[in-house]
Amino acid sequence: MIIPILRLGKILLTSIQQELTDADVLQLQSDLLRKVSEIEALGVIIDITALEVVDSFMARVINDTAGMARLLGAEIVICGVQPYVAMSLVEMGRDLIGADCVFNLDQGLKLLEARIAVRGDAILSLEGDEYARNDRP
Amino acid sequence: MREMIDPERVLIRDSTDIVRARAVARQVANQIGFTLADQTRLATAVSELTRNIVQYAGEGVCEIADASGEEEIRLRIIVEDNGPGIDDIDRAMKDGYSTGGGLGVGLPGTRRLMDDFAIESSPGCTRVSIALVRRRV
Numbered sequence: 001m002i003i004p005i006l007r008l009g010k011i012l013l014t015s016i017q018q019e020l021t022d023a024d025v026l027q028l029q030s031d032l033l034r035k036v037s038e039i040e041a042l043g044v045i046i047d048i049t050a051l052e053v054v055d056s057f058m059a060r061v062i063n064d065t066a067g068m069a070r071l072l073g074a075e076i077v078i079c080g081v082q083p084y085v086a087m088s089l090v091e092m093g094r095d096l097i098g099a100d101c102v103f104n105l106d107q108g109l110k111l112l113e114a115r116i117a118v119r120g121d122a123i124l125s126l127e128g129d130e131y132a133r134n135d136r137p
Numbered sequence: 138m139r140e141m142i143d144p145e146r147v148l149i150r151d152s153t154d155i156v157r158a159r160a161v162a163r164q165v166a167n168q169i170g171f172t173l174a175d176q177t178r179l180a181t182a183v184s185e186l187t188r189n190i191v192q193y194a195g196e197g198v199c200e201i202a203d204a205s206g207e208e209e210i211r212l213r214i215i216v217e218d219n220g221p222g223i224d225d226i227d228r229a230m231k232d233g234y235s236t237g238g239g240l241g242v243g244l245p246g247t248r249r250l251m252d253d254f255a256i257e258s259s260p261g262c263t264r265v266s267i268a269l270v271r272r273r274v
């Protein structure tokens with residue numbers, strides 16, 4: 001199964017719309033990282049609103065993906081964790097998800113913009129591909 | 138007379154079966170009258186145990202049965218395989234112990250999610266029984 005990855009300027013957005021097999025999850029992880037590196041994305045949003053189960057495997061892949069994206073230079077946020085998913089995750093073990101979470105895409109974009117602004121190495125433009133770099137002395 | 142739901146047996150061979158098993162668990166739990174939160178706990182537990190089969194045993198079976206009584210609803214799940222077995226169960230039940238590069242939270246997390254949890258293992262047979270029980274309302 002191919003999960004679409006949308007591009008908004010220097011941000012990548014992917015929305016998981018159905019339950020995924022382990023192979024699908026790992027495929028998405030590598031597609032996402034390849035895309036991050038290809039366009040030098042500054043931020044990634046993964047929308048998991050439709051996921052009814054997040055188990056320890058999924059939690060690990062989410063954490064790993066966040067860590068890998070950061071290594072490449074992108075910020076990452078998870079959005080749309082369902083309440084029952086949150087309950088099960090915390091009951092299983094605290095701190096299973098190490099990435100930052102927000103309610104919705106709108107907040108996700110705002111958080112990424114703020115993060116990227118703090119980094120100060122680039123100015124984000126959602127309109128197109130152009131973005132300006134602050135030339136450091 | 139209350140209608141009992143026939144037990145379901147799901148064969149576990151690869152990661153697509155994990156998705157199937159947890160969908161069946163959720164559906165049976167829903168039919169018996171478990172809340173969405175409990176359905177999610179059950180689906181998450183099934184996900185953990187069946188993934189362990191795929192990762193460590195190759196193949197096995199997940200049996201999902203309505204074991205409700207007059208006073209309570211009870212879903213009983215047995216996940217069984219004929220793989221190599223777990224040589225030190227106490228260690229396998231510890232948070233963070235994994236021989237597969239995982240978070241090591243599958244077994245201990247499942248125990249925390251469920252009301253009943255029993256595990257027995259010897260070379261050639263590993264069997265985990267879990268149950269969730271709620272008073273009828």
Ligand SMILES: Nc1ncnc2c1ncn2[C@@H]1O[C@H](COP(=O)(O)OP(=O)(O)OP(=O)(O)O)[C@@H](O)[C@H]1O
Nearest residue numbers: 056189193222229235236237239240241242243244
């Ligand atoms: N069915 C099984 N057959 C053989 N060994 C198993 C089985 N289930 C679990 N184990 C062993 O017990 C260990 C702990 O299992 P547990 O599910 O808690 O963690 P994990 O699978 O390693 O990681 P996680 O579930 O967090 O992704 C496993 O690493 C494995 O060595």
Ligand SMILES: [Mg+2]
Nearest residue numbers: 185189243244
């Ligand atoms: Mg496991």
